[in-house]
Amino acid sequence: MATTEQKRDYYEVLGVDRSATRDQIKQAYRKLALQHHPDRNKAPDATAKFREIAEAYAVLSDDTKRREYDATGHAGVSQRWSADDLMRDFQFGDFFGGRFGDLFGTFGDVFGRRISRDQGMARGADLRYDLELTLEEAARGGDRLIQITRSEKCRDCKGSGAKAGTNPVSCPDCGGTGQKQHVQTGKGVRMVTLTSCAKCHGRGLFIEIPCPLCQGHGVEFTPHSLKAQIPPGVDDGMVVRLAGQGEPTVSGATSGDLLIRIHLRPHRSFQRQGDDLYTAVSISFAEAALGTKTSVPCLDGEAVKAAVPPGTQSGTALRLSGKGMPRLGGKGKGNLFMIVEVRTPTDLTPRQRELLEELAKLEAKRSQ
Ligand SMILES: [Zn+2]
Ligand SMILES: [Zn+2]
Known part of the structure; x- marks a missing residue:
């Protein structure tokens, strides 16, 4: 990760005032994003420009993130959210005809691989679900009831993973932080790599006698049904993302997402x-x-x-x-x-x- 001082001011990136309204910010982003989208703009720095614009918008369009940025600048924001988390609830597709393909195709390339779940703050895993639709259903869109199996805090140990009556102890390997930090310095850039502690799997706690019901994982798997909104016009292979509907985490970090992949059944006459x-x-x-x-x-x-x-x-x-x-x-x-x-x-x-x-x-x- 490059030091935050090298980053341009987000308001400056979007060319708006610090007092700009949500709409003004949205308009500025839309204009710049269309101009610098790597699909349209073949300049060598288009991708970097686009990434900068999208990041600025992701922060300034979100009230919580914007407040944090106004108060503490880049340093505060990068301390609180990983690059991945800054982008995660943000619908880039909206401005490009709403195609989910953009989100997972072009944009996936622009932002590079998502940070591996095993590094740093372990966010919940994404869950995948395959949804088969007829052509008529794809045209209509609307709510679909989806049944998934998701983990929940274990009934017996209440999520601690330790046998009832015992308690997990602070992990001796990482001193209870759950993370190991590796710092490298070179060419003026300070690289900080955070990895999850292998002994405690990032939880900071070590279980001496595991709970017999969940084998110390702290979770059990239970069926859930939830409603997914399918936009009219979805096509085969598109992915509808439900933020925060994936696996929760025992540590209280952000839940993963539920990714619903659309499969269209062939139609008899169309x-x-x-x-x-x-x-x-x-x-x-x-x-x-x-x-x-x-x-x-x-x-x-x-x-x-x-x-x-x-x-x-x-x-x-x-x-x-x-x-x-x-x-x-x-x-x-x-x-x-x-x-x-x-x-x-x-x-x-x-x-x-x-x-x-x-x-x-x-x-x-x-x-x-
Ligand atoms: Zn348990
Ligand atoms: Zn540890």
């Missing part, structure tokens, strides 16, 4: 590509030649009338705008493309055969 949907519509040979109006079923169960122009070839995609999937972030809907399939007539009646033969003769004459 294919999805981004916000667009594709569906096949079958029309007769005569309708394709003369043009027609056909009814197209949409994903929401309603049907819309669509005009098929005269002379439409089989395989043509006709666009029905605004009838696709909802765009994440609530900005309208994608398109529905109907793929026209022309049915070649079979089982002809004598009269149909007569007409088609006559048509064939006319066509043969025209092509002479």
Whole structure:
């Protein structure tokens, strides 16, 4: 970690006054973030700039963190929150169409790997949950009841991990701090690495006689149900993050997050590509030649009338705008493309055969 004195003032980074309102801060961030987003800005320092802007915003947009920063500056903030914790409740995706992919793709790269859970203050582990949705459910979004198994303080030892009637003792290896500090100095940068004490697993306490129910872990696993809000328009592979709904910790450090990965079931009549949907519509040979109006079923169960122009070839995609999937972030809907399939007539009646033969003769004459 570089010394905090090298950091620029967060207000200066965002170009706002110290008395700026939340909205002014948000606007300044949005403008700068779009300008320096590494997806758009190919300058070599764009990523570093973007990181600086995002960090400044993460702190100034959070009342508690902003107060701490106003009072104590960078030093106070970095003492209280790790770089990871500064960013954790912060929705970067909001300004980029709300795509969760941004949060876990591009932004994951920008901020580098999250600090390993085993280092420093052991934050609770993230939990993963796989949620399977139909295409209709993904389009609707809304609340889903999720069942997870999460650890809780052990009933017998109340989380201490020590056999009832005994108490954990201060860890002899780390003197009860739970951490071991390694300091390296080089090239004017002071590197401080904190690692969890191996003997007490960062708890600062050592258990002589472990609790038989939890084997000294202090936790037992219990089922929980919780409500997750699924935004309309989620796609396969996206991750919805519920902050603080992961594993709690015995030490009282921040709980982990619950990461809900979306899996979409294939649909019988719609294919999805981004916000667009594709569906096949079958029309007769005569309708394709003369043009027609056909009814197209949409994903929401309603049907819309669509005009098929005269002379439409089989395989043509006709666009029905605004009838696709909802765009994440609530900005309208994608398109529905109907793929026209022309049915070649079979089982002809004598009269149909007569007409088609006559048509064939006319066509043969025209092509002479
Ligand atoms: Zn126990
Ligand atoms: Zn220890």
